[in-house]
Amino acid sequence: MLLLVIIINTSDFIKDIHEGDDILHIGLEVMTVFLSLWGLFILLKMIKSRVSEVSELNDKVEQAEEDLDLSHTKLKEIGKEYSRYIQKQFDAWQLTPSEKEVALVILKGLSFKEMAEVRATKEKTIRQQASAIYKKAGVTGRHEFSAWFFEDMLV
Numbered sequence: 001m002l003l004l005v006i007i008i009n010t011s012d013f014i015k016d017i018h019e020g021d022d023i024l025h026i027g028l029e030v031m032t033v034f035l036s037l038w039g040l041f042i043l044l045k046m047i048k049s050r051v052s053e054v055s056e057l058n059d060k061v062e063q064a065e066e067d068l069d070l071s072h073t074k075l076k077e078i079g080k081e082y083s084r085y086i087q088k089q090f091d092a093w094q095l096t097p098s099e100k101e102v103a104l105v106i107l108k109g110l111s112f113k114e115m116a117e118v119r120a121t122k123e124k125t126i127r128q129q130a131s132a133i134y135k136k137a138g139v140t141g142r143h144e145f146s147a148w149f150f151e152d153m154l155v
Helices: 002-019 023-092 097-108 112-119 123-137 142-154
Strands: none
Touching: 002 023, 023 097, 097 112, 097 123, 097 142, 112 123, 123 142
């Protein structure tokens, strides 16, 4: 749009010079053309700056996504390693396969009722298995059992 104004004003300015219009009128048109060119220059400079900023932001977003992917990969590796550690400890306590399943859902924070629903068994059975787990682990209850594993993560 600004370019169109420049072209129209320039052609009018040239026409006025050929027709011999007064100096004031020609001076105003010269000023209009000059200001329009100056505005176009400023506009192009701003566009170039914004394009550069967008490019930098895109680079930062790409780097952040790469960093996030790397973090997710590392977190998965750590999670797998910690899961193996938990399983080793379950083995050291000589938990049965059923007790291992219950122990995992205890660590996940499910209630006895929820555990019974997940395992399709009675809540009383879950309570008995939990008591056996706590005894083998040498702890007094679910909070101490969970804390036993969580404490190792804080070291």
